[in-house]
Amino acid sequence: EAAVTQSPRNKVTVTGGNVTLSCRQTNSHNYMYWYRQDTGHGLRLIHYSYGAGNLQIGDVPDGYKATRTTQEDFFLLLELASPSQTSLYFCASSDRGNTEVFFGKGTRLTVV
Template structure:
């Protein structure tokens, strides 16, 4: 079974602060993804990566950076957190368009 682990699971941050969400996968998948989920908007892609050292902008990258230092790890960075970034964030990994993506359990971020 594919394993994608996110940390932290819950986070409260202050406006203007820096937030780092971490994701680790043990499946040796090439591709990793960060999504945010908001009621009425579904899952929206923030950043993705197709291998160590690569990061690509998704559909809503503004205000977010990503880092893929290794095959296993993919981080999402909010340099200056804002209340509008309050959401549930999901990391996922996959190995190509013909296979499914596997999700972590999500991180609930609240920016106050």
């Protein structure tokens, strides 16, 4: 079965702090995604990638950086965290941009 693993599962940081969220997929998928989920907004795409070294901007990229180091690994970086970035973050992968997306279990980030 397709697998997407996120770490950490929970994170608390202070305003202005640095945070890195990690994601690894073992599906041999080309596409990887970072979403944030907030009440009333559904899932919003932050960044995505269709291969190692590639990065594409999603719908809500401000305040976030991302890096795809290998086909398996995709990282989301918050360099100056703000309370508005308190959210539930999902990593996901898919074979192509219009095929089934497989999700991780999510990372709950709180910025205090």
